[in-house]
Amino acid sequence: MSSILKVTNLSKSYSSATGSLTVLDDVSFDLAKGETFSIVGPSGSGKTTLLGLCAGLDRASSGSVEVCGIKLDALDEDDRARVRNQHIGFIFQNFQLLPTLTALENVMVPLELRGEKGIAAKSIELLERVGLGSRLHHYPTQLSGGEQQRVALARAFSNDPEILFADEPTGNLDEETGIKVEELLFQINKEQGTTLVLVTHNMELARKTGRILRLKGGKVIELTESALAAQA
Numbered sequence: 127m128s129s130i131l132k133v134t135n136l137s138k139s140y141s142s143a144t145g146s147l148t149v150l151d152d153v154s155f156d157l158a159k160g161e162t163f164s165i166v167g168p169s170g171s172g173k174t175t176l177l178g179l180c181a182g183l184d185r186a187s188s189g190s191v192e193v194c195g196i197k198l199d200a201l202d203e204d205d206r207a208r209v210r211n212q213h214i215g216f217i218f219q220n221f222q223l224l225p226t227l228t229a230l231e232n233v234m235v236p237l238e239l240r241g242e243k244g245i246a247a248k249s250i251e252l253l254e255r256v257g258l259g260s261r262l263h264h265y266p267t268q269l270s271g272g273e274q275q276r277v278a279l280a281r282a283f284s285n286d287p288e289i290l291f292a293d294e295p296t297g298n299l300d301e302e303t304g305i306k307v308e309e310l311l312f313q314i315n316k317e318q319g320t321t322l323v324l325v326t327h328n329m330e331l332a333r334k335t336g337r338i339l340r341l342k343g344g345k346v347i348e349l350t351e352s353a354l355a356a357q358a
């Protein structure tokens with residue numbers, strides 16, 4: 127199996143006035159390229175923390191994370207940013223678009239930062255791929271939630287990531303719009319082979335992914351194959 131994400135004995139603690147609080151405790155799992163994977167569990171169980179560590183947004187207290195064969199733990203912030211730019215896409219529940227920029231400009235930002243050429247044409251193509259060819263010059267406030275999440279998805283795909291992390295990608299969307307965004311995520315997984323790692327409260331969405339990891343109090347209490355994967 128070619129592993130695209132390998133998490134080994136990962137723990138994260140925060141120190142506070144009253145001592146140390148362990149929010150992730152000895153988490154291990156291994157993901158193959160092209161897999162779809164959900165992280166579920168009650169609020170405060172460590173899902174977002176785990177996703178952030180896997181995506182190199184934060185640093186673990188102990189254990190290791192390896193993305194596309196690169197160990198993140200030993201890297202400084204600049205090198206981790208480089209790995210994110212090259213291999214990783216990320217979308218958030220609240221979209222995190224820049225409000226003063228149009229849809230097109232939001233997608234162009236990471237391409238510009240990477241010094242790419244032909245960024246307007248590439249950004250238009252990315253927005254067309256998520257069905258937003260007619261919304262290029264709209265600002266985030268002029269777009270629906272589903273449209274904003276699709277702009278975020280186009281932006282996350284600007285570096286052709288091997289792995290996409292999504293934190294509650296449909297959490298702020300109504301059911302119908304959420305399903306459209308889900309369909310887009312799974313379509314990208316099928317067509318491009320992009321590995322998907324989702325944090326979600328939505329068990330219907332989680333069951334559509336190949337495997338589900340359940341956290342409670344920072345510990346893995348279950349790592350299942352979904353019914354869907356079992357049928358395949």
Ligand code: ADP
Binds near residue numbers: 149167168175
């Ligand atoms: P979930 O995504 O499952 O709701 P989180 O990963 O956001 O859970 O948070 C897990 C726990 O870590 C919570 O108890 C939260 O309060 C705590 N936590 C998260 N970030 C910090 C931080 N920067 N400092 C202290 N505690 C934190």
